[in-house]
Amino acid sequence: MCDLTEGEIEAIAEHEHLDPMLALALGQYLISHDGDQRIKGIILDDISRAERCGNQRHAEVLRKVLHHFIATHPEHGKSAA
Template sequence: MLSLQDVIDYCDLDRGEIEAIAEHEHIPVAVAAELSEVLLCSPEGVCRLHTMIIENMAHALEVGEYEHVQDLSKTYQHLQRTHPIPENIGS
């Protein structure tokens, strides 16, 4: 049986990015890990990942969760480095 860490280790995203997907979609982390692999298969999916984290940051700001905003900001910076928004999206 696979542990949650095994599932996360299999993914091309880090734990913070996967947790951000889970938060945004209101799904368990293990399901978010599976979803992350699907999203990374297309330029549109990568853009959707970026949007999810940005929307999470906006929500955290709205409710005054400033420490969470900082955590999400670090997560987003990592996503930008490892999976930047494709330049030819929609072309």
């Protein structure tokens, strides 16, 4: 249904405080409307929040999500957290 992984959808849900189904819809909308940079920014924000809260394990999971997102959406460069 969507070009995003479960982790990417969970990151959107976390960032936007949405139910995962609504996050899926938002993610699909963003992907289909050149919103890749917005999704990348959401994941980066989630990483920063996890680090500020001292949750390094969650930050590392989100870094993996970010790396996968960048690998599958390369049109926005290879820079990552």
